[in-house]
Amino acid sequence: MPVWSLWPWSFSIPWLENVHVRQSLKRDDAVINRLTDHKDDASPGLELEALRACASRLRGRIISLSHARKAPHLGSCLSCVDILVAAYWTALDINPACPDDPKRDRFILSKGHAALALYCTLAERGILDEELLNTFNTSGTKLPEHPAAGGIPGIEAATGSLGHGLPIGVGLALGARIRQEGFRTVVVLSDGECNEGSVWEAALMAAAQGLDRLTAVVDYNKWQATGRSNEVLGLAPLAEKWRSFGWNTIELDGHDMAALKSGFAEAENRNGKPTVLIAHTIKGKGVSFMEDDNNWHYRIPTADEVKSACIELGLS
């Protein structure tokens, strides 16, 4: 029995139950199982539909947990959900039964403040234990608001201070080449994170070393903590910056599952350059009253807002 099929039924958060999320979770199990086990077999239309449904479920869980555990950064979580789903179900080769296999693909959420989105994704993918997820942001947890070190399945690096993930990713990709390992490294950054000089140091070295097994994704939601990311610092034109740093640069809609899937596939072109996906996203994506409203960088949803959000997401 796949680990996947174990999860929703042992998981209990009152808010999830109240908004009838759990019933809707069952629906796409069969399709997702097929995607997970035999990625290429599912028909493209069915696959994309299942992935979108998976993303909606994840948004429901994230919003509910944000409320239940008083965890901020909801807008940042929701903007990268589709990226996470495309990565974990279409791009990364990770066996949930053996998440520390040395040959596994590596994924680093460099925008560590969206840890809740990663935790929920890992649980949904069967990599992270549901009971562990249930401890999120409680006293004594190993799953704090930013990913911690210490051997949590699926957490390759502790992040939260911005600008650390890409240099570590460069080290992983370089090491893979030294050891002649075939694994791929994917690092997801925020646009605000591109304020950090270390991001650009890493970009320069990845290009110099021709690390074409390294893929960066910038979750370009146009906001950082306290302002528009194109105004706080001169971020635009972001794609041109990466291109001029020697990276294959693909601009896409970061909520378009087909575009993300083909973007991750295209990044595997092995042309001697690292690839960045500039994923245009909307902060708070999926919930009308959260979308592009930067108050949701820190706001915690009320019980009523959780209900409204889940209804919008088609989870009731």
Add this chain to the structure above:
Amino acid sequence: MRNAFADEVTKIAGGRSELVLLSGDIGNRLFDNYKEKHKDRFYNCGVAEANMIGVAAGLSLQGLRPIAYTITPFITSRCLEQIRIDLCYHNLPSLIVGTGSGLSYGGLGPTHHSLEDIALLRAMPNMTVLCPADSQELRALLRAALDHPGPVYMRIGKKGEPQIHQTVPAVQIGRGLTLREGDDVCLISTGNALSLVLDTATELERVGIGVTVVQLHTVKPLDDALLQTVFSRHKVIASVEEHGLIGGLGGALAEWAADHGPFGSRLLRFGTPDRFPEAIGGQSYLRSAFGLTTDSIAARILGVVSRPIE
């Protein structure tokens, strides 16, 4: 010391395929021999130290053993957060080597001095701090550091340091070396202060003071057993280091004595004061300006032991 480092690391890399040397765009020609033998395990990371530490972490995460090498302030204070999180928090086997430590680059000015690095690195959980006295001690400590199961910082000099050890000494991380034994005063040195300390000991012995000389090449973790003996046996203990008085060897010893005492002994600390030098010069000029000379150290110690100066 840097030539000994390049020589020794080249030798070690021959037998250890997991070793990867990262340089922050320094050491022109220094690593030619290494690069010739192990060209797929040398990377010039450019003038980008924060990234270099992150890269070291990524290498170590998959079982490689990175050594990150550049001028001391740039690989310590410049990228301290990367050291704290990427290497220390993950507790990754790795080695940071800072060259030209203390006042070695005296004439290059305070941008290139490092008088805070021991304090900064010592404060990081999981970090081990090593300060070899000369090239022989460096060779021994380098081998020990590359077998250590966590992050290590090694503070080395530049070139032309006095050779103290005639051969490569047997060392163990966390165990000090006792070079002389006497009953009155114990001089404790770390790093390149050892020759100054030995000269000071000779000066004190000349006037009838019994002196023990201890080289604590490991500032973290401290050698508890040795310090228990030293603090119990001597009336005066003096630390000497080419590093600031805040948080260096002397600071570490004061903390240690507070935690393990009470002792009937007096601790004197010799190092650089809490200010940048106003006038710049070479290493010996700056040592004199900061009172790090045999005469000034011996005079203060003699004043405390209250022995007549003959």
